[in-house]
Amino acid sequence: MRLSAPIYHLKRKAKLLSRQQGIPLHEALDRIAAAEGFSGWSLLAARAAAVTPAGKLFPELRPGDLLLVGARPGHGKTLMSLQLAVEAMKSGHRGAFFSLEYTEKDVLDRFRAIGVEPAQFDGLFEFDCSDAISADYIVKRMAGAPRGTLVVVDYLQLLDQRRENADLMIQVRALKSFARDQGLIVVFISQIDRSYDPSARSCPDLSDVRLPNPLDLKLFDKTCFLNNGEVQFRAAG
Template sequence: MKLTAPIYHLKRRAKRLCREEAIPLHEALDRIAVQEGYSTWSLLAARQTTAGTAASMLAQLAPGDLVVLGARPGQGKTLKSLELAVEAMRAGHRAYFFTLEYTVTDVIERFAAIGADHGRFAPLFEIDCSDTISADHIVGKLSKADPGTLVVVDYLQLLDQRRDNPALGDQVRKLRAFARQRGLIIIFISQIDRSFEAAVKPLPDLDDIRMPNPVDLRLFDKAYFLNKGEARLLAIN
């Protein structure tokens, strides 16, 4: 059964209901579950497919992969990328989060939203909020990264903003070669064009990725698309 919103949105709704009506959280969760067509929250959680879980998504990625993770605003693409980073760190790998969008505090606060303790993973997790993030910057920062390191770039289109940066296609090509050389997994969070209409198709695809300047999407190995709690993997190469 398809949910009306991602799980984390439903949890936020339940917490708000808990405060507004002064009821226990478990009761608020069950009420939300009923609205979604399930008798209890535990049944809702159990019935949801594991296809979109971070663990199953990460299992489908391999060292050297270049991945695009796309969704419209509010569909959880940043949180999903952090969930993937957490899963990689649970397996003993390091993770890096390069962002031109958020501050360090913003990123750390989002750990709570996915139910993870930032303090536990801090030794393996590095956040880079430099204004000069580009392919060259990332390659320089990760020159000694171990195979299996997971890298999140937030987000793809912002690499194209500075006039002194190389063309976006050239940057993606450089990071593709670097990922293969070092055995890294690099995930680009990506914007989806406003023209995407969920009423026409349930999930975005490659045609919906917003590209202010042309980029050969065949440079990517895989793409994940999110919408309303659903996720789909597309193998590009």
């Protein structure tokens, strides 16, 4: 399947069309899909999902893994993380999304943007946008989660924004220990520093991760960086 642009660019184009013409986002998405030769966005997204990088990446993840997904804004890191959750649920596991940035409507819109109707995973997906999200909070909420559950943390740099929360290093270490003990996969969405220059390197790497507070990046077992449709996946060591 060949598209005129990466799917996240098409989605951005649809959002712009929706604002400019005052039409619902789903209608704008369908118009973009029609221009790509599809009868609707759901079909385009389903076809794209069949060859999505998340479909190739998910089999590389193991219970206990900490994965960092990093990109500059608008380059697909949230969609990649949601697609990984979808892959987990397709495999019969649970998915959970803890966000300090998005609302439930935002996440549902992004599910639909990748051609997924959340209702099809009824009982397998959990969304939480509490202001209290931290490592301790996630551990308490996921205490009974079965092995193989994929947990998305949105996003890394916000975990210690509240003064009462532990330092970022302590929180990531706690989640690493919890993931290994419980057999969970934890995906951290990460900001990339503005100093990253795409003309110098096609994708960011660990040296570009924005770190307002100290963090040992060796705590992550695997990394996935995105830029302009390119995806680079690496395992530690």
